[in-house]
Amino acid sequence: MSHSTQPVFIALQANNDTMPIVEAILADNPHAVAHEYPAMVKIDAPGRLVVKRESVEERLGREFDLRELQINLISLSGSLDETEDEFILQWNAA
Amino acid sequence: MTTPKAPAKKLSLKENYALLTRDLGWKPSYQTEDALFPAVKFEGIKIHDWDKWEDPFRLTMDAYWKYQGEKERKLYAIIDAFQQNNGQFNVSDARYLQALKLFINGVIGLEYSAHRGFNIVGREFPGVGTRIAAQMQAIDELRHAQTQIHALSHYNKYFAGMAEFPHQFDRTWYLSIPKSFFEDAITSGPFEYIIAICFSFEYVLTNLVFMPWMSGAAYNGDMSTVSFGFSAQSDEARHMTLGIEVIKFLLEQDPANVTIVQGWIDKWFWRGYRLLTLIAAMMDYMLPKRVMSWSEAWDIYFEQNGGALFADLARYGIRMPKHWEVTVKEKGHVSHQLWSTFYQFRHAAGFPVWLPTPEEMDWMSLKYPETFDKYYRPRYEHWAELERQGKPFVNATLPQLCQTCQWPLLFTEADDPTEICYREGSYLGEKFHFCSDGCKDIFSKEPEKFVHAHLPVHQIYQGNYFNAGVNPTAPDFNPLVEALKYMGINPGVDGGDFAGHIDAMNWELWTKRPANMHAPTTPNTAPERKSA
Amino acid sequence: MSVNAIRPGYHGDMKDTIEKFHGNQLINIGWDKHLMYATPVCIPVPPQMPFGALLQQVLPTIYGQHPDFEKIDWSVAIWSLGGEPFTPALDKSIADNGITHKASMRLRTPGLDGLAGVGF
Numbered sequence: 001m002s003h004s005t006q007p008v009f010i011a012l013q014a015n016n017d018t019m020p021i022v023e024a025i026l027a028d029n030p031h032a033v034a035h036e037y038p039a040m041v042k043i044d045a046p047g048r049l050v051v052k053r054e055s056v057e058e059r060l061g062r063e064f065d066l067r068e069l070q071i072n073l074i075s076l077s078g079s080l081d082e083t084e085d086e087f088i089l090q091w092n093a094a
Numbered sequence: 095m096t097t098p099k100a101p102a103k104k105l106s107l108k109e110n111y112a113l114l115t116r117d118l119g120w121k122p123s124y125q126t127e128d129a130l131f132p133a134v135k136f137e138g139i140k141i142h143d144w145d146k147w148e149d150p151f152r153l154t155m156d157a158y159w160k161y162q163g164e165k166e167r168k169l170y171a172i173i174d175a176f177q178q179n180n181g182q183f184n185v186s187d188a189r190y191l192q193a194l195k196l197f198i199n200g201v202i203g204l205e206y207s208a209h210r211g212f213n214i215v216g217r218e219f220p221g222v223g224t225r226i227a228a229q230m231q232a233i234d235e236l237r238h239a240q241t242q243i244h245a246l247s248h249y250n251k252y253f254a255g256m257a258e259f260p261h262q263f264d265r266t267w268y269l270s271i272p273k274s275f276f277e278d279a280i281t282s283g284p285f286e287y288i289i290a291i292c293f294s295f296e297y298v299l300t301n302l303v304f305m306p307w308m309s310g311a312a313y314n315g316d317m318s319t320v321s322f323g324f325s326a327q328s329d330e331a332r333h334m335t336l337g338i339e340v341i342k343f344l345l346e347q348d349p350a351n352v353t354i355v356q357g358w359i360d361k362w363f364w365r366g367y368r369l370l371t372l373i374a375a376m377m378d379y380m381l382p383k384r385v386m387s388w389s390e391a392w393d394i395y396f397e398q399n400g401g402a403l404f405a406d407l408a409r410y411g412i413r414m415p416k417h418w419e420v421t422v423k424e425k426g427h428v429s430h431q432l433w434s435t436f437y438q439f440r441h442a443a444g445f446p447v448w449l450p451t452p453e454e455m456d457w458m459s460l461k462y463p464e465t466f467d468k469y470y471r472p473r474y475e476h477w478a479e480l481e482r483q484g485k486p487f488v489n490a491t492l493p494q495l496c497q498t499c500q501w502p503l504l505f506t507e508a509d510d511p512t513e514i515c516y517r518e519g520s521y522l523g524e525k526f527h528f529c530s531d532g533c534k535d536i537f538s539k540e541p542e543k544f545v546h547a548h549l550p551v552h553q554i555y556q557g558n559y560f561n562a563g564v565n566p567t568a569p570d571f572n573p574l575v576e577a578l579k580y581m582g583i584n585p586g587v588d589g590g591d592f593a594g595h596i597d598a599m600n601w602e603l604w605t606k607r608p609a610n611m612h613a614p615t616t617p618n619t620a621p622e623r624k625s626a
Numbered sequence: 627m628s629v630n631a632i633r634p635g636y637h638g639d640m641k642d643t644i645e646k647f648h649g650n651q652l653i654n655i656g657w658d659k660h661l662m663y664a665t666p667v668c669i670p671v672p673p674q675m676p677f678g679a680l681l682q683q684v685l686p687t688i689y690g691q692h693p694d695f696e697k698i699d700w701s702v703a704i705w706s707l708g709g710e711p712f713t714p715a716l717d718k719s720i721a722d723n724g725i726t727h728k729a730s731m732r733l734r735t736p737g738l739d740g741l742a743g744v745g746f
Contacts, residue, residue: 006402013324038385039312039320070161073331074324075301077399080335082152084107091406136632435664472742491688493665494654502665512745514656514666518708518730524640525728540629546638555670556646
């Protein structure tokens with residue numbers, strides 16, 4: 001299925017737990033841009049955004065279960081696919 | 095010596111999920127499927143294979159309790175700290191508190207309705223994955239009602255207009271707007287409910303409630319509300335993915351579903367959009383420190399994000415919702431039109447109202463370059479002059495309401511903001527009125543449902559709006575005063591002008607800071623409050 | 627079109643039929659180009675009330691605060707009823723003027739077009 005470039009985003013609470021997650025996302029998604037709002041970080045990307053467990057763990061210094069995103073997640077857009085290793089948001093074109 | 099066993103293979107996320115969810119379902123052996131699930135066919139939706147339902151978050155009950163428990167511990171620790179440290183006095187000014195009254199009186203009831211609605215569909219759907227998602231959401235919504243009550247209850251100890259939220263939700267004239275929205279949803283069939291709430295409300299529109307507003311709460315120093323908001327919003331992200339999964343599932347199951355789903359998208363987009371007019375006014379007028387305008391929020395969260403969403407759904411034959419262009423034409427107007435309405439009916443509101451100061455109007459000129467200075471600044475300057483002359487403007491009658499969304503007819507024609515938008519229909523010899531083509535369309539498709547809408551203005555005129563034990567034939571019976579009491583509003587105390595309101599006076603007494611940070615030198619020259 | 631209901635023949639009861647208003651009927655009135663009144667109003671009136679009494683006694687209590695109101699020349703004011711042009715007979719009752727329950731009336735006063743050039 002081909003890939004659209006319509007924007008996807010993930011928005012997280014801005015706190016000490018999410019700083020390494022945001023760093024990991026920006027490192028793994030070169031086309032992503034982070035916008036800071038009061039108490040919130042919103043990361044936009046054209047078409048696809050991936051959160052990688054390993055990248056988060058490297059920066060967090062401990063094991064990380066991607067389901068922990070539940071605690072600080074504010075909102076997202078795009079179709080979601082989730083495994084133990086990756087949390088992927090993307091739009092699929094027709 | 096025994097051979098050491100190889101460690102058991104760990105179940106993958108998908109395998110674990112399948113065992114703890116799908117495998118808990120069963121095929122009935124002594125009742126038919128139709129007898130067990132009597133509500134899933136009448137809407138005309140065709141489902142051929144419930145197993146094609148893809149659970150987006152793959153959340154099992156053990157993970158649910160674990161992560162929800164962690165969110166609760168975090169949230170209540172913050173609420174404790176907030177209460178212990180007099181956090182209620184840290185908000186920017188006492189006008190901000192009035193936005194919380196709209197929240198406590200208007201939104202908690204919605205969360206509770208949603209709880210009921212998800213309990214209902216959690217029983218009505220044959221698919222195991224769908225039932226589990228609905229049951230979790232039912233618990234989430236109850237959690238939201240409870241956490242909102244806790245987060246806001248502390249303010250109730252200090253400020254007016256928050257103590258009667260169940261009464262207000264059920265009876266107050268402007269709160270019949272949210273109430274009727276959800277009652278329309280939970281009295282629909284299960285598929286309509288899930289498209290209405292999971293998709294249209296929780297996916298397309300929810301960002302407009304939570305994101306700008308919770309940022310606004312943070313910006314104005316409201317630790318309690320922002321903590322509640324972000325705690326709830328993490329649940330909302332799960333709800334949103336349910337919404338997008340539902341719509342794709344229905345559209346992929348049978349092409350005959352497309353027309354039905356499109357009709358529901360059209361209806362519920364419009365109903366949800368009208369409901370959000372309350373948010374528009376709150377963002378532009380009730381946040382002393384403003385984050386963004388309604389116009390900006392609509393552009394980001396609907397025009398751009400919604401546009402991307404509907405571009406993705408186009409492959410199923412779904413188009414943008416009907417009348418979406420009207421929402422774009424109106425975005426420079428609706429907040430100002432609603433605030434003008436609240437201002438003139440302030441004596442009948444459950445919260446005090448004020449006019450924007452010159453500084454605030456300058457912000458609006460910037461954010462609304464095409465509309466504010468031309469259409470709305472003159473109003474506020476005229477009304478401010480009348481206040482200075484001691485002849486404040488009041489609308490002493492009751493407004494005409496829309497039969498569908500129950501708003502007063504305060505909206506103007508999309509192409510002419512100097513003309514109120516009037517739409518009329520008739521059904522079985524009775525006349526019905528609407529604020530827009532969108533609302534008229536909704537009524538026209540289901541008139542049998544909307545003819546028994548409980549419109550507060552009509553109920554007042556039918557003489558139904560007074561508490562038990564009150565004698566409507568007594569000579570001193572005051573219908574407006576009794577109607578306010580019936581609505582859970584304290585007449586002469588909860589509403590009226592902000593200057594001189596008990597919240598404003600107490601705020602200055604307790605904090606030694608201006609009740610209105612934009613008008614700090616306004617002397618308290620409000621006349622002695624007359625008894626009702 | 628008709629509602630799709632689980633039981634055929636579902637129909638809600640009409641909540642706002644005239645007999646529920648204790649001898650009154652409802653009328654809705656809006657004064658075009660006078661958005662100082664942010665919405666049209668809904669008022670209960672006896673169907674037998676003369677239309678002239680509406681103008682003389684009721685409308686001033688609703689619209690009196692607007693500077694244009696006292697300048698209205700009722701002989702050239704333009705009315706519509708249910709979206710159609712309408713010429714009220716002042717000596718006839720509301721009912722005899724054909725203004726039925728829940729009717730929507732609009733008043734236009736050309737030359738008196740509200741304040742600020744934007745129909746306020």
